[in-house]
Amino acid sequence: MNIACILADTNYPLFADRTVYGLRFVERLQRQFREFKFDEVLFVSDLPSPTENMKSINIPDLIRFANNLDIQQDIRLFMVMSNVIMDDRLIKFTRDHNEDIQLTEQGGFVKLSGSNLKSFIHYLSQVKDISQLIDFTKKQKDPYSIKIVTPNNFDSYIEDLRLNFVPYYFQYEKDSDLRSIENQMYEANFKGTMDFIATYIYKYPVREITRFLSRYPSVNPNYITFLSILASFAVPSLFALGYMGLAVLTGWCMFIFDSVDGKLARLTVRLSRTAGIIEHATSAPAIFLWFAGLTWHFANGRFFAFDNINTIAGWTLMTLYWVDKTMCGIFRIKFKREIYDFAIIDKTFHLIACRRAIILLIVTVGYIAGLTESSFHFLAFWMVCSFVFHLLRLIWISASLSISNSHQT
Known part of the structure; x- marks a missing residue:
């Protein structure tokens, strides 16, 4: 008790x-x-x-x-x-x-x-x-x-956040700086290994949005999670219909929602395990549908016409996305750590790896430059590069640890 x-x-x-x-x-x-x-x-x-x-x-x-x-x-x-x-x-x-x-x-x-x-x-x-x-x-x-x-x-590593951060403990005094305390609390709840957009661009705007929304108890983190999921599934439909600009805007809104909801839930102690499970369960399928929507648009609906370069690019994205996710999952089961959080080289590559924010960034640059189809081709190329990097790291780490263990025995 x-x-x-x-x-x-x-x-x-x-x-x-x-x-x-x-x-x-x-x-x-x-x-x-x-x-x-x-x-x-x-x-x-x-x-x-x-x-x-x-x-x-x-x-x-x-x-x-x-x-x-x-x-x-x-x-x-x-x-x-x-x-x-x-x-x-x-x-x-x-x-x-x-x-x-x-x-x-x-x-x-x-x-x-x-x-x-x-x-x-x-x-x-x-x-x-x-x-x-x-x-x-x-x-x-x-x-x-x-x-x-x-x-x-205490062990400073937070597995769920892929973050090394010493647990915070404050005793508020009359002249304590509450904003400094809030900033340290935010740092302790921000994922440690992220793409460079999350790490260097929207990290601090998200902090201020979270701080602002926390003042209003009626703003439930679950509402923001719902908006994030809704936006993530709206994007592929917009891609498929050719509304690239609106899809890009919706995608970036989704990223803000997706970052704010977890921070707001943890920092206001309103965690919902159900919402967390639903969000994680829908994340990967939604990105897969992004690729399906882009493929449908650029292949003009010829989803299975493998004589079409855009169809090939689309299926490359959809296939390697799941293969890469599966491989990373196997790595986590085997080594009890994410592959992109294992060493400095992995953390560095994850800044630009073919994940959600980088995917949307490539599409956004292509849209702004008027080179949407070329950006789609580059996206497929970058997915291949990310997959190959993770595959080589899996082989290298497995072999290195196997040799190290054999020497110890």
Whole structure:
């Protein structure tokens, strides 16, 4: 059983009007604990609760609650100061770790279980105000055995984001720079290995769009995900019908939607596993249909006329796209890492590899230059180049690791 206590004393009003990506600190902590399936989330304070669905309890209430706990069960109590802003990975680690933990030397977050929890419940009967509990999160004495860990002790690699980033942990003070905190939170939620357009062009516009939309609770990330999926499937129809300019515009809107929805969901703690599954399941088929739409347009509907250079180019794109995706999937299963995130050379090539944004960029340049058919041919050529590069890297890495393992044995 996991129980979280968010502690707020008389300093809390200093921060009541502060928000990070549209959420007050207590509201953010509450959502994070709920996301990790905590059984109870308590707001311990003499002040009114800042959220509607979490009541405020005082010290006598907390004492009664603690005395009613069955300490024979596996119960873990987490106490966190109300001005803490922390990475989800820290909550997950402390929840799943066997030892009792205090985060950082400065404290502000502590987990208690077993004998430490028994000692704390006894100590709780002597507590007179919230400030004593806050002090407890900062420094423990005997008989408590609590391990102090810092974010630097954690594995910084985030597999889902292909990103190396040390988990963030802030205690907001009166003069803290909230914008700087928000920027660091954004960096921790932006994929590490991306094409150069995402990395160097729309990364920061997307950050500002996300910051702006986070102020409006009615803007659900799932709505933006729906728009992204809708746009991605509208593009092939527009390509097939020859509306190249509108297809290009719709495609770029899709990329903005696709980047904003995940950031907004993570930074406002409104993740939807269903939306994520649907988005990932529809992503690859949509791009395949882009190629089908382009092939239909440039081959004038002669989809299976293999004496036509445009039909050949189109089928080259459609075939190698799936073969390359399959090969990359095999690599991930075998080496537990994406092929375009394995080494510096792979990350560098991924900046320009034949993936969604680069595909649309090639088509866009061709449209602007009045060379749409030539851009289609170049797109097929670049898909071949990307496939060959990934195939050679798969062979090279597999052989290198095989030789290395044989030498070790």
